[in-house]
Amino acid sequence: MKTSLVWFKNDLRLHDNEALCRAIADADEVICCYCIEPQWFDELELGFKKADIHRFKFLEQNVNDLQANLENIGGQLIISAESALTTIPRLVEKYQVKAIYAEQEYASEELNLLKQVTQKLPKTELQLFWGKTLYHIDDIPFSIHNIPLTSKAYRIPTTKTSRPRQTYKAPKFINSPKHIVATKFPSYKAYGFNCNDYNNAKPFLKGGESEALERLEHYTFGTENLSGYRWSRNKSLGMDYSSKFSPYLAVGSLSPRTIYETVKQYEQTVTKNQSTWWLIFELVWRDYFTFKGMRFGNLIFMTEGFKSKSLDFENHQGKFSRWKDGKTGIPFIDAHIRQLNQTGYMSNRGRVNCSSYFIHDLKIDWTWGAAYFESKLIDYDVTSNWLNWHVQAFEIYYTNPVHQSLKYKANNYIIKWIDELRDIKDDSIHAPWLFPELMEQIDYPNPIAVYKKWQRSINSILKKALS
Numbered sequence: 001m002k003t004s005l006v007w008f009k010n011d012l013r014l015h016d017n018e019a020l021c022r023a024i025a026d027a028d029e030v031i032c033c034y035c036i037e038p039q040w041f042d043e044l045e046l047g048f049k050k051a052d053i054h055r056f057k058f059l060e061q062n063v064n065d066l067q068a069n070l071e072n073i074g075g076q077l078i079i080s081a082e083s084a085l086t087t088i089p090r091l092v093e094k095y096q097v098k099a100i101y102a103e104q105e106y107a108s109e110e111l112n113l114l115k116q117v118t119q120k121l122p123k124t125e126l127q128l129f130w131g132k133t134l135y136h137i138d139d140i141p142f143s144i145h146n147i148p149l150t151s152k153a154y155r156i157p158t159t160k161t162s163r164p165r166q167t168y169k170a171p172k173f174i175n176s177p178k179h180i181v182a183t184k185f186p187s188y189k190a191y192g193f194n195c196n197d198y199n200n201a202k203p204f205l206k207g208g209e210s211e212a213l214e215r216l217e218h219y220t221f222g223t224e225n226l227s228g229y230r231w232s233r234n235k236s237l238g239m240d241y242s243s244k245f246s247p248y249l250a251v252g253s254l255s256p257r258t259i260y261e262t263v264k265q266y267e268q269t270v271t272k273n274q275s276t277w278w279l280i281f282e283l284v285w286r287d288y289f290t291f292k293g294m295r296f297g298n299l300i301f302m303t304e305g306f307k308s309k310s311l312d313f314e315n316h317q318g319k320f321s322r323w324k325d326g327k328t329g330i331p332f333i334d335a336h337i338r339q340l341n342q343t344g345y346m347s348n349r350g351r352v353n354c355s356s357y358f359i360h361d362l363k364i365d366w367t368w369g370a371a372y373f374e375s376k377l378i379d380y381d382v383t384s385n386w387l388n389w390h391v392q393a394f395e396i397y398y399t400n401p402v403h404q405s406l407k408y409k410a411n412n413y414i415i416k417w418i419d420e421l422r423d424i425k426d427d428s429i430h431a432p433w434l435f436p437e438l439m440e441q442i443d444y445p446n447p448i449a450v451y452k453k454w455q456r457s458i459n460s461i462l463k464k465a466l467s
């Protein structure tokens, strides 16, 4: 009799889950477990948690949904508040587990944990499967240490010579030992959150594979919003200007290959256009950052980056606090940060502007900003986050937030997140400090600083106001 264990990590799904399918095919009985590593919610020296309440709650919803879905097919999910380092050896001994099945990791903290668990279990077979990316790591035309430095040099050869593999169907039945009792996701209290934090946290989306698959259906065949993605993707207001797949991709409750297959079907039955191409292009970006992050390892977390370049930072604590609180006095920045604080999500346009302003205007060490995003984003993904910040620090020079606020007509978006500005109906909302009478009537801060490079955008706001 062979008993195997599936160790779920960032692959919280039944669909397209190779580790789960192989374990079921190879063993008589399968045990499933998920471990919450206590240090995920530690307090950082920067003064906030490594992962904050929205991430906690979103994770809880995803894990609970996985548990329910496993139960529907005859399985159980053991949810452990103890580290995998103690939980997995205990389960191996208790159930005489012969083999462990899991997704392969790619970043240092997760790789270390995997290594330590394996070292504790030298006699147990370990089967690891690549699952994170659209293109399988073995199918790309580069070895990791040769991943190109530009995305184009990666994308063109990859998409020309390779294809994403077919998805695995969700299993219909799982045989698990009868005496296993499912355990509950631990309370927020164990991680230093309080009742108010927990009750008030409203992650932008509800977590879980079921919700993820519904979202995929909604964005594609349901609303056909996908057809306009190319032209709407740079907006910030609402649910449907972009796919919102990222939170589900981050915890693995949605597989990138399932998105790919759905988009291909959509192209055959609804339309094939620049938008359908672009959504897949973004998934290829995500792959590229994963492989590039593997190439550079821990250098992607360093202030000097992987090119060892130094930037001139001032690291002013007061400016850092105002940025984190959404009180810089720049509405386009503040609205995005307030949305992040209240929901755990921010649009790509917002992320580009908030990071560029942080690095090039406030002159604060970019790794502090990346750590703050890591704490808050429900779609936090190691390489997508740290390498996008890296790009803002070292590759793209600057994004002007006043110009962008005007260009993307962010008026209604700003009003949604900054209540103090709700009565402003014209373009003064992009730069309220230019209008002293207005500033007297509202309780909104003056900007930390106003930069010369914003002058053209400021002139255009003033010109409109005077006409």
Ligand code: FAD
Residues within 6 Å of the ligand: 233, 242, 243, 244, 245, 246, 247, 249, 250, 279, 282, 283, 285, 286, 289, 346, 347, 348, 349, 351, 352, 355, 373, 377, 379, 380, 381, 382, 384, 385, 386, 388, 389, 392
């Ligand atoms: P869509 O526009 O619908 O894109 C579809 C999918 O493509 C996304 O779900 C995502 O998986 C992928 N994608 C899109 N843009 C990027 C990109 N620039 N880099 C990598 N993948 C991309 N994305 C994360 O998933 N996690 C992060 O922690 C993260 N941190 C970021 C930090 C900064 C400073 C910046 C500038 C970008 C960051 N992004 C991150 C990328 C991007 O902002 C989000 O993926 C996107 O906003 C998610 O919304 P969506 O799913 O509606 O995206």
